Amino acid sequence: MSTHKSDPSHREAGEALSGRRPSKRLGDGVYNTLLNELLSGAIEPGSRIMIDRLSRTLGVSQSPIREALLRLEAQGLVTKTHLVGYRAAERMSRRQFEELYEMRLLLEPFAANRCAQLAADSQLEELERMTEDMKRESGHDSYASFARQDAAFHEFIAACGGNSLVQDSLSALHGHLHLFRLRFNTQGTNEALREHEQILAALKARNHERAESLMKSHISNSRERLLDAFEDGQSSAAPGPRDEGAGRP
Incomplete structure (x- = not known):
């Protein structure tokens, strides 16, 4: 039912x-x-x-x-x-969580490096607008809205890098991730925003090596922030069918 x-x-x-x-x-x-x-x-x-x-x-x-x-x-x-x-889809397991972040660490620093080199000025202006929108949303109660904007920010960086396979892969990964992070504290959101601003500054400076390094740190920090959810028991068991027809994410 x-x-x-x-x-x-x-x-x-x-x-x-x-x-x-x-x-x-x-x-x-x-x-x-x-x-x-x-x-x-x-x-x-x-x-x-x-x-x-x-x-x-x-x-x-x-x-x-x-x-x-x-x-x-x-x-x-x-x-x-x-x-x-x-x-x-069922909630993701700890193993799936770790695998997801391994993929993010492989793809997103590369995407940031490419974006710093290839993005048009108009695209960087759009990223700046997206960052400002997220800052306005960060004080609101709805994390779902912030999560969508956060995903859009990361996927836009991938799009600026010009690799459609990377962009499509990240879109799917973020979908899985946002099903897990339904609840998030304001402090963690503010930390993520500060990291976004640092990444944006590196992109605007066309410093591709710094952009790559900052993105790697950002993804690692994101993993640590969300890992607490597993320690709180929100997703400690591997997903499996609850009844007939249930599936895995």
């Missing part, structure tokens, strides 16, 4: 999504709504996702919901089982 919770925001989403908009924008709206609910925990890890219920709740047909779920499945944020349907 789904643990999908009714919320006033669903009605607002339905009103927005049911308007006369191009189909691509409608699909993006449904995708963003589901992504937000996965990140916020409104759709709990391992819970079944009922397409017909979402259709009624959001006030849209099943087609854009299925399209959104396909995108989320490609990112590993939901899983699909034959004759059962979709479920939210």
Whole structure:
């Protein structure tokens, strides 16, 4: 049985999504709504996702919901089982967490190095705007919003580096990560922001070696900040099926 919770925001989403908009924008709206609910925990890890219920709740047909779920499945944020349907991905295990950060340490310093060398001035201005937006959001209660902006910051750096495989890989990794870090303290968020500002300064100075070094330190520090969640027992067990049809992230 789904643990999908009714919320006033669903009605607002339905009103927005049911308007006369191009189909691509409608699909993006449904995708963003589901992504937000996965990140916020409104759709709990391992819970079944009922397409017909979402259709009624959001006030849209099943087609854009299925399209959104396909995108989320490609990112590993939901899983699909034959004759059962979709479920939210389970929480990641300690081993998966460590493997994720090993990959981030391989890819993101390289991406920062490339960005410092190849990014257009307009792209660096966009990164600066994104950093300012995150600073404004950091005092708010919703960590899901900050998490999306943080992912966008890192993925934009990868995009500036011009390697689409690196960019796609990081997008999938960040999706897994944000399902885990649903709760985060303000101090840790502020530390991450300071590190972002240092990385941005190196990028603007076109100092590719410093940008690479700062990104490596930032990813290592991020790992240490989030490791406390495992010590608190939030994700101590390896993920596995809770009942028929549950899947792994």
